[in-house]
Amino acid sequence: xxxxxxxxxxxSACGEPFFIAGEVTDLQQLLxxxxxxxxxxxxxxxxxxxxxxxxxxxxVVEALGPTGPASFEYDxxxxxxxxxxxxxxxxxxxxxxxxxxxxLDDAAAIRAATGHITRAVVVGGGYIGIExxxxxxxxxxxxxxxxxxxxxxxRALDEDMGHLATDAIRSQGxxxxxxxxxxxxxxxxxxxxxxxxxxxxxxxxxxxxxxxxAPEVALAERAGVTIxxxxxxxxDDRQRTSVDGIWAAGDCAEARHVVSGLPVNxxxxxxxxxxxxVAGINLGGGDATFPGVLGTAITRFAKTExxxxxxxxxxxxxxxxxxxxxxVESSTIAGYMTDTAPMMIKALCEQGTGRxxxxxxxxxxxAGKRIDTxxxxxxxxxxxxxxxxxxxxxxxxxxxxxxxxxxxxxxxADRALGISx
Amino acid sequence: xxxxxxxxxxxSACGEPFFIAGEVTDLQQLLxxxxxxxxxxxxxxxxxxxxxxxxxxxxVVEALGPTGPASFEYDxxxxxxxxxxxxxxxxxxxxxxxxxxxxLDDAAAIRAATGHITRAVVVGGGYIGIExxxxxxxxxxxxxxxxxxxxxxxRALDEDMGHLATDAIRSQGxxxxxxxxxxxxxxxxxxxxxxxxxxxxxxxxxxxxxxxxAPEVALAERAGVTIxxxxxxxxDDRQRTSVDGIWAAGDCAEARHVVSGLPVNxxxxxxxxxxxxVAGINLGGGDATFPGVLGTAITRFAKTExxxxxxxxxxxxxxxxxxxxxxVESSTIAGYMTDTAPMMIKALCEQGTGRxxxxxxxxxxxAGKRIDTxxxxxxxxxxxxxxxxxxxxxxxxxxxxxxxxxxxxxxxADRALGISx
Numbered sequence: 001x002x003x004x005x006x007x008x009x010x011x012s013a014c015g016e017p018f019f020i021a022g023e024v025t026d027l028q029q030l031l032x033x034x035x036x037x038x039x040x041x042x043x044x045x046x047x048x049x050x051x052x053x054x055x056x057x058x059x060v061v062e063a064l065g066p067t068g069p070a071s072f073e074y075d076x077x078x079x080x081x082x083x084x085x086x087x088x089x090x091x092x093x094x095x096x097x098x099x100x101x102x103x104l105d106d107a108a109a110i111r112a113a114t115g116h117i118t119r120a121v122v123v124g125g126g127y128i129g130i131e132x133x134x135x136x137x138x139x140x141x142x143x144x145x146x147x148x149x150x151x152x153x154x155r156a157l158d159e160d161m162g163h164l165a166t167d168a169i170r171s172q173g174x175x176x177x178x179x180x181x182x183x184x185x186x187x188x189x190x191x192x193x194x195x196x197x198x199x200x201x202x203x204x205x206x207x208x209x210x211x212x213x214a215p216e217v218a219l220a221e222r223a224g225v226t227i228x229x230x231x232x233x234x235x236d237d238r239q240r241t242s243v244d245g246i247w248a249a250g251d252c253a254e255a256r257h258v259v260s261g262l263p264v265n266x267x268x269x270x271x272x273x274x275x276x277x278v279a280g281i282n283l284g285g286g287d288a289t290f291p292g293v294l295g296t297a298i299t300r301f302a303k304t305e306x307x308x309x310x311x312x313x314x315x316x317x318x319x320x321x322x323x324x325x326x327x328v329e330s331s332t333i334a335g336y337m338t339d340t341a342p343m344m345i346k347a348l349c350e351q352g353t354g355r356x357x358x359x360x361x362x363x364x365x366x367a368g369k370r371i372d373t374x375x376x377x378x379x380x381x382x383x384x385x386x387x388x389x390x391x392x393x394x395x396x397x398x399x400x401x402x403x404x405x406x407x408x409x410x411x412x413a414d415r416a417l418g419i420s421x
Numbered sequence: 422x423x424x425x426x427x428x429x430x431x432x433s434a435c436g437e438p439f440f441i442a443g444e445v446t447d448l449q450q451l452l453x454x455x456x457x458x459x460x461x462x463x464x465x466x467x468x469x470x471x472x473x474x475x476x477x478x479x480x481v482v483e484a485l486g487p488t489g490p491a492s493f494e495y496d497x498x499x500x501x502x503x504x505x506x507x508x509x510x511x512x513x514x515x516x517x518x519x520x521x522x523x524x525l526d527d528a529a530a531i532r533a534a535t536g537h538i539t540r541a542v543v544v545g546g547g548y549i550g551i552e553x554x555x556x557x558x559x560x561x562x563x564x565x566x567x568x569x570x571x572x573x574x575x576r577a578l579d580e581d582m583g584h585l586a587t588d589a590i591r592s593q594g595x596x597x598x599x600x601x602x603x604x605x606x607x608x609x610x611x612x613x614x615x616x617x618x619x620x621x622x623x624x625x626x627x628x629x630x631x632x633x634x635a636p637e638v639a640l641a642e643r644a645g646v647t648i649x650x651x652x653x654x655x656x657d658d659r660q661r662t663s664v665d666g667i668w669a670a671g672d673c674a675e676a677r678h679v680v681s682g683l684p685v686n687x688x689x690x691x692x693x694x695x696x697x698x699v700a701g702i703n704l705g706g707g708d709a710t711f712p713g714v715l716g717t718a719i720t721r722f723a724k725t726e727x728x729x730x731x732x733x734x735x736x737x738x739x740x741x742x743x744x745x746x747x748x749v750e751s752s753t754i755a756g757y758m759t760d761t762a763p764m765m766i767k768a769l770c771e772q773g774t775g776r777x778x779x780x781x782x783x784x785x786x787x788a789g790k791r792i793d794t795x796x797x798x799x800x801x802x803x804x805x806x807x808x809x810x811x812x813x814x815x816x817x818x819x820x821x822x823x824x825x826x827x828x829x830x831x832x833x834a835d836r837a838l839g840i841s842x
Contacts, residue, residue: 369787373794
């Protein structure tokens with residue numbers, strides 16, 4: 001049985017910006033599986049039913065449903081509450097015209113609002129922030145991104161790569177104001193009219209706040225489940241929590257970073273899907289393990305693709321891993337082809353061993369998915385020199401004869417091993 | 422010093438079809454490095470100078486240059502003669518209007534010929550055959566591919582994937598006649614007018630023969646260099662031949678297949694570049710090894726991308742490796758996005774171990790380069806289940822949340838390990 005607080009289950013949150021943009025016309029298209037399909041598989045779904053307490057000793061969940069309180073006995077419980085958007089504790093953050101983006105209802109509300117506004121401010125320069133900004137741009141809304149970081153995506157990318165991403169967004173006509181803390185929103189009497197950021201007030205008819213999300217752990221915590229250092233639920237590699245009979249998966253749970261070994265809370269759909277599968281197999285009596293994450297992610301702003309995997313320089317430093325960097329400024333495909341576009345690749349290798357630690361890519365069409373080549377290489381424990389001589393594919397419409405992935409890896413490994421080039 | 426028989430060095434043979442198509446306007450764009458650049462680096466280049474004999478005892482190369490015979494002493498010799506197009510021993514294969522595609526001069530001749538013809542037949546359905554056919558199509562020439570295989574690309578792809586590639590080519594208006602042996606060409610008295618294939622005579626004003634190339638080993642063989650079972654020069658992993666002081670690299674040399682362990686002669690630019698680099702480092706006193714090949718390759722016909730790596734089913738069977746297959750018929754990006762296109766992925770795993778052996782992909786834009794993810798995974802020795810849970814990137818403009826790469830790998834590994842799904 002599935003208890004779901006909202007009126008939606010099994011939807012693609014990652015598809016919401018494309019519904020706002022108008023590329024996806026119907027919210028139903030974003031449903032991966034409908035309640036009827038779950039029911040047909042013998043899985044009862046209780047919509048509009050919010051769990052309010054878990055008693056792990058009696059193995060009972062208390063809930064509040066559409067017809068009042070109810071309680072449900074369980075043998076095994078999967079805690080998959082996700083994360084909730086963080087709303088900064090600032091004045092007028094609850095004014096009309098101020099949104100976060102999490103649920104399909106949020107997406108519908110933002111899209112509806114774009115019909116009668118001209119200026120939007122997006123607070124936050126992470127994945128959600130820039131994807132929403134692109135969607136608003138595509139709907140003809142004049143859009144400004146305000147971020148506290150030095151660049152957009154400053155948690156995913158190092159500063160050099162973040163600047164490239166910032167420049168790409170600006171080149172499309174979206175203003176980006178980095179290094180700014182929003183002091184408050186401005187309610188014009190009925191609805192938001194601006195964002196007060198440092199010195200300036202940025203006028204806005206619509207504000208989307210995308211400054212991150214906090215794992216929803218309160219219910220689990222009250223049931224005695226151990227919360228990890230990231231603020232998400234600590235789990236083992238079979239998705240077991242500290243409490244017998246309770247499993248956790250998705251944005252509310254931690255995962256182990258494969259390169260650093262540290263617990264992380266990545267809040268990505270790829271991780272949630274895998275962890276859910278592992279939890280499901282195990283509590284059904286099977287045997288599955290979740291191998292951990294690299295923090296691999298990808299996004300796009302207009303034609304610029306942005307992706308990353310493994311450790312950034314900042315993350316490597318935080319994890320105490322000495323590293324060297326190799327960058328290559330090249331092109332997505334052979335330089336003599338008409339569709340060629342710039343591409344920057346940055347690779348990190350561990351100092352002394354040459355082991356690949358991570359990579360970041362910013363470039364034109366075809367650039368972004370190259371991150372999977374790095375991810376697979378790191379997954380296999382390859383060194384930068386291994387990847388530099390790997391048999392990757394080449395034809396002029398797809399890359400240069402030495403794919404820049406290999407060149408970046410070689411440069412990083414050369415430096416990590418003290419080889420002058 | 423470099424001895425070069427023709428008037429061109431260091432050019433992108435892979436770019437030639439795009440010159441024929443008109444996308445590349447000037448042959449000079451296909452030069453990677455000009456003779457002057459070599460000279461500036463202290464490397465003397467002798468153009469129009471053909472080596473005629475090698476005396477490995479005296480370490481002398483005899484050659485015929487523009488001003489007559491000459492001989493050159495060497496300490497170390499790199500044998501990098503490439504391969505020569507195979508011309509079938511059939512009547513009128515030397516008629517006017519019949520071409521092969523190897524050198525820039527070949528490309529220029531074919532492009533010039535397209536100006537005054539209407540119907541072309543391409544003999545051969547491999548990479549060159551289909552890339553030339555696409556180029557001719559783009560120049561408005563009615564084009565037919567004749568191949569002895571059951572499908573196009575029948576050496577690179579298994580039959581199921583080859584059919585998809587064949588269908589994609591036909592859908593663009595190019596006729597494909599598979600399973601046909603060309604009996605002879607027909608010279609109309611001055612120029613080719615047709616191709617006699619089985620029952621039919623296919624009319625043609627232009628014929629391009631692309632049925633493969635044979636490594637140019639005669640000179641090396643006469644110098645006592647050992648030729649391997651593939652007909653190319655046997656080399657060790659430092660690119661040394663059997664004769665002291667003679668190294669070999671590129672299309673004329675063998676390489677070890679990383680999965681099967683067998684010697685192969687792949688004739689690909691990626692391999693040639695790497696082997697050349699390894700030979701150069703070693704004979705200069707450095708230390709480099711060539712790790713071998715997977716036979717990774719990629720091509721495109723209109724918007725259909727075709728790629729492969731590792732062993733095909735046929736190759737696995739030939740190598741005596743029991744295997745299982747996983748296929749997934751999916752889409753290049755999220756199904757609700759407007760640019761979504763079909764994509765078929767086939768993965769092979771070793772029976773009993775689940776080790777990844779190879780993969781083949783046919784699909785729309787963004788499909789082809791996914792082969793590098795498989796290549797990196799195979800390079801790292803990953804099992805299909807390792808790749809199935811790897812942290813690959815996802816966003817709706819790039820893939821589904823489970824990238825089909827992972828699904829194909831999981832299915833192949835499940836079957837290889839006898840796991841019912």
